[in-house]
Amino acid sequence: MAKRGWKVLGVVVGVVAVGAASFVGWQAHAFDASLARTYERPLPALTRSADEAVVARGKHLAESVGACSSADCHGPDLAGGKPLSMGPVATLTGPNLTPAGKRAGGYTVPQLARLIRYGIKRDGHGVVFMPVHELSWLPDDDLTALGSYLATVPPVEKPDGETHVKLLGKILDRQDKMPLDVARRLEHVAPATDVPKPEPTARYGRFVAKACVGCHGEHFSGGRIPGAPSSMPIPANITPDASALGPWTFADFDKLLSTGVKRDGKQLDPFMPIDALSRLDETERRALWEYLRAVPPRPFGGR
Ligand code: HEC
CATH class of the missing domain: 1.10.760 (Cytochrome Bc1 Complex; Chain D, domain 2)
Structure with a gap:
């Protein structure tokens, strides 16, 4: 190729590389900015129940439909799950949900209800990776049950594991390939109103x-x-x-x-x-x- 051809090629490659780099930087920035914001959503007006049947329903939901106590989620004793290592995407670990948990322990019923319905943590920021979009349909009774049950689990002193979304994870999230920043997706979704009572249908x-x-x-x-x-x-x-x-x-x-x-x-x-x-x-x-x-x-x- 003549000297001039190489020069043109060099410029083209340079422009593409700069374009790709700025795209990546912009996606990562958008992801970080979305997690840095806080949401103004009032806490649902629900109160903790000590009723045995309600607490039992909460335990059932935590162990089955909610899969909270799954080994990969928050662990069988709810004190934290196994770290999920997804290479260049993310490392994610469900935190300790028992009252001794630093990040996620001691949620009140309204705080838990807001988290599960909208993906908003106690501090107002969006939660990462937790599949709230799969649980946000739970009706008020079930959210009360779940929160009332969690308040009864014994405290387990265990530090929270690592949760870290990496560059590829940020891009996949922004490209809607993987829901990691879940709260922004639920921001304009109205709670389900057509959930029947549990029935085999x-x-x-x-x-x-x-x-x-x-x-x-x-x-x-x-x-x-x-x-x-x-x-x-x-x-x-x-x-x-x-x-x-x-x-x-x-x-x-x-x-x-x-x-x-x-x-x-x-x-x-x-x-x-x-x-x-x-x-x-x-x-x-x-x-x-x-x-x-x-x-x-x-x-x-x-x-
Ligand atoms: C964490 C991911 C995950 C979740 C959540 C999950 N599955 Fe699966 N499921 C899989 C994988 C992976 C396989 C294939 C595993 C295999 O073939 O050994 C599978 C296989 C199956 C199969 C067997 C299909 C066959 O042809 O043998 C059925 C049935 C099934 N899933 C139903 C369900 C239902 C119903 C739910 C929800 C209540 C569910 N799964 C939730 C990952 C999941």
């Missing part, structure tokens, strides 16, 4: 199934989770397609939830939080099943 199952969306995708057809490292297992297609749950019966589904054994007799990858899902009660399992039977069948991978 697709109508209720639609809400319970929100717990599956982060992995199996909004259309439940599975495929690699965007941004996930290749070492992470790929969620299956759970629509009623013939290649997916089409041939399954409720008994197959129930067995999978109870034991983690799939219809083909193989053990489910432990990435799917079966410790929590095995605690779903009969109504929730039936509701989930009815709903998953009713979603449109799709081929694998469209998420």
